[in-house]
Amino acid sequence: MQDIHHFVSMKNILFAFLLISGLASAQVKTIPDFKFIRIDNGAAFTPNNLTPGKKTFFIFFDTECPHCFRAITEYNKNHQTMNNLNIVMVTMSRKDIVLDFLKKVGPALSTKKNTVVTLDIYNHFIGRFLPKKYPSMFLFGSNKQLILYSDEESDIPNFINNFKK
Numbered sequence: 001m002q003d004i005h006h007f008v009s010m011k012n013i014l015f016a017f018l019l020i021s022g023l024a025s026a027q028v029k030t031i032p033d034f035k036f037i038r039i040d041n042g043a044a045f046t047p048n049n050l051t052p053g054k055k056t057f058f059i060f061f062d063t064e065c066p067h068c069f070r071a072i073t074e075y076n077k078n079h080q081t082m083n084n085l086n087i088v089m090v091t092m093s094r095k096d097i098v099l100d101f102l103k104k105v106g107p108a109l110s111t112k113k114n115t116v117v118t119l120d121i122y123n124h125f126i127g128r129f130l131p132k133k134y135p136s137m138f139l140f141g142s143n144k145q146l147i148l149y150s151d152e153e154s155d156i157p158n159f160i161n162n163f164k165k
Helices: 002-021 066-077 095-105 124-129 153-164
Strands: 036-038 055-061 085-091 115-119 136-140 146-150
Touching: 055 066, 055 124, 055 153, 066 095, 066 153, 095 115, 136 153, 146 153
Parallel strands: 055 085, 085 115
Antiparallel strands: 036 115, 055 136, 136 146
């Protein structure tokens, strides 16, 4: 249990370091190697678990972020446009808080059969995807090449339009 508390406090330190250090100025171009933990069953989730031949959408969020709340609410409203994607929701928040958050703001999105909600307990997302802030949204093509990246709510319609293509 002490590891969980250490992990939760480390998320704030890591994200602050990212913002201060300027590492976020780089941008990932292909899906990097990663290992997350599925929130539903505790199993490892890696790039090998992505369904081949589909676009992949990653959303990196925090349960205390008002922009994340609004972004996930909007994607939840448009979840039917996301049927042909791999959807990977990634957070560093505590499992119980994440489950409550998603029940309120993203019930349809988070329970889709093509959605995996994950915990980044190994701190891979920030260092490998290089997000700038919450929420960070990445859409990769079926070839694993980056199509679209944004951390702005105003770009959600661009993502939804790309989901339809």
